[in-house]
Amino acid sequence: MTESSRPRRFSRAYWRRVIVANVAAAVAVTVFYSGISLRTPPRQMLEAFAISMLFSTIIGPMLGIVMPRVGRAAACRFSFPFDWVVLLATMVAIALAGSFTAILILAAIGYLHGAGIVATWMAGSVKASIAITLTFGIFLTVVEGMRRQLDDARMALRTKERDEAEARRLAAEAQLASIESRVQPHFLFNTLNSIAALVHHDPAGAERMISQSIAWAYQPGATPISEETPLQDSATAIRTLEALTLQTPKIAGTVLRYGLLYGPGTGSDAPNGPITLHVDVAARATLLAAETAATGIFNIVDDGGPISNAKAKSVLAWTGENANSALWPLASAVSEPDEPRVAAPIASAQPDPSAARARSAG
Numbered sequence: 001m002t003e004s005s006r007p008r009r010f011s012r013a014y015w016r017r018v019i020v021a022n023v024a025a026a027v028a029v030t031v032f033y034s035g036i037s038l039r040t041p042p043r044q045m046l047e048a049f050a051i052s053m054l055f056s057t058i059i060g061p062m063l064g065i066v067m068p069r070v071g072r073a074a075a076c077r078f079s080f081p082f083d084w085v086v087l088l089a090t091m092v093a094i095a096l097a098g099s100f101t102a103i104l105i106l107a108a109i110g111y112l113h114g115a116g117i118v119a120t121w122m123a124g125s126v127k128a129s130i131a132i133t134l135t136f137g138i139f140l141t142v143v144e145g146m147r148r149q150l151d152d153a154r155m156a157l158r159t160k161e162r163d164e165a166e167a168r169r170l171a172a173e174a175q176l177a178s179i180e181s182r183v184q185p186h187f188l189f190n191t192l193n194s195i196a197a198l199v200h201h202d203p204a205g206a207e208r209m210i211s212q213s214i215a216w217a218y219q220p221g222a223t224p225i226s227e228e229t230p231l232q233d234s235a236t237a238i239r240t241l242e243a244l245t246l247q248t249p250k251i252a253g254t255v256l257r258y259g260l261l262y263g264p265g266t267g268s269d270a271p272n273g274p275i276t277l278h279v280d281v282a283a284r285a286t287l288l289a290a291e292t293a294a295t296g297i298f299n300i301v302d303d304g305g306p307i308s309n310a311k312a313k314s315v316l317a318w319t320g321e322n323a324n325s326a327l328w329p330l331a332s333a334v335s336e337p338d339e340p341r342v343a344a345p346i347a348s349a350q351p352d353p354s355a356a357r358a359r360s361a362g
Contacts, residue, residue, distance in 0.1 A: 014144075015064065021140055022060035025132045026052040033128040054105065055129060059098030063137050066094060071141055091137040092130055099129035172216065173234060208252050210289050211245040212282075213238055215257040215299050215307050216275045224308035227257070227297040242297070254289045256312075258282055259301035274305045281320060288316045 026049060030036055034048035070090045074083040103125060106112045217235040218225050231239055245253035259277035262268040266279050277300060285300040298312040303320055312318045 017140070017143075018060055018064040021136050022053070022056040025060065025136050026056040028135075029055065029128050029132055033131075051102075051106070051111075055099055055102045055125070056132075058102050058105075059094060059129060059133055060136075062094045062098055063091070063133065063140065066090065067137060067141055068144065071145065087141060088134065088138075091133050094137075095129040095133035096126065098133075099125045172232075207250060208254075208290070209245050209248070210254045210256065210286060211241055212286065213242055213255050213257045213297075215259050215277075215301050216273075218307070223306040225299075225306055226308050227299055227311055246296070252293070252295050254295050255297040256282075256285055256289060256300045257297060257307075259305070259307070271302065275307055276302050276305070278302070285312065285316065285318050288318050292316060 029052040030045070030049045034052065036045055036048055040048075067087070067090065071083075071087060074086040077083075078086060103112065217231050217238050218229045219232050221229060242255045245251070245255050247253075259275040260268075260271075260273055261277055261279050261282060262271055263279035281302075282300060285298070289298070292315075294315045296315075298316060298318075299307050299309045300312055300318070300320075301307045301309050303309065309318075309320055313320060
């Protein structure tokens with residue numbers, strides 16, 4: 001049994017629509033089948049409306065309860081037009097049963113007398129009941145069917161959105177786990193060895209440390225996402241690397257949170273996803289961070305994504321331009337060998353060709 005074929009509890013809104021249809025049906029019967037005109041006395045009008053309302057009150061709820069179930073069953077077992085044959089036959093049966101019940105009630109309260117009960121029922125009540133029942137029954141069946149299809153479509157859309165969000169979450173966790181698996185202790189040991197070697201040859205460089213982190217470990221939230229946005233709870237290794245960089249005594253630390261790298265040597269020639277970065281642009285950011293005294297965390301990502309790179313552009317004078325224009329600072333660094341430069345150790349949270357490019361430029 002499909003979701004759309006399962007019985008559902010009737011809502012208050014559904015019964016309000018049934019009540020409105022009952023009143024409309026009673027008015028229609030009073031106007032078209034009771035011989036009422038503008039010259040009819042008000043008392044006689046009210047009497048005719050009350051009798052019509054009795055018929056409508058009996059037949060309407062029967063339609064409201066039976067037809068949704070019959071409609072779902074007929075839709076599952078029969079194709080068009082046979083499903084409608086079943087629906088129309090059900091409406092006629094409800095009209096006959098409801099109108100006869102109303103006649104019996106009128107007889108019980110003394111409004112109808114003797115042998116004229118069946119004749120009265122056969123003469124006018126049956127025809128009026130069947131006509132009005134079919135008219136409003138078909139209309140409500142079509143309307144409720146369309147509403148049910150709309151509800152099913154909304155439910156399917158919400159389910160799809162939920163599944164897509166869950167898939168994105170799982171993909172992000174898997175990607176983060178893959179990145180964290182690459183953050184091995186030897187990265188930190190290599191960095192510490194570099195610092196120890198620089199203590200004697202370049203004391204200024206020994207006091208600087210640049211860590212290359214990732215920019216897709218943020219907790220989901222409103223965009224654009226800035227450096228102040230917390231990282232995911234599962235990003236333990238990333239958080240440890242950044243804490244060592246920023247909180248180690250006597251070390252001026254800088255953390256560059258890169259987008260997913262693409263370009264030469266990365267295994268991807270084009271951006272793949274919303275948070276990306278060309279490897280040459282990453283190398284340029286690393287060089288700029290090594291040449292400046294600025295510390296802290298900087299998002300180094302392509303423009304147009306959910307992550308803001310405004311801080312890096314403002315503090316590091318990094319432009320985030322495309323790969324072709326990103327090579328100029330590397331060339332200028334090579335052409336001016338006499339310019340003093342801090343050779344800062346670089347620790348990376350991902351295998352990154354930009355680190356080697358920045359070191360060769362420095």
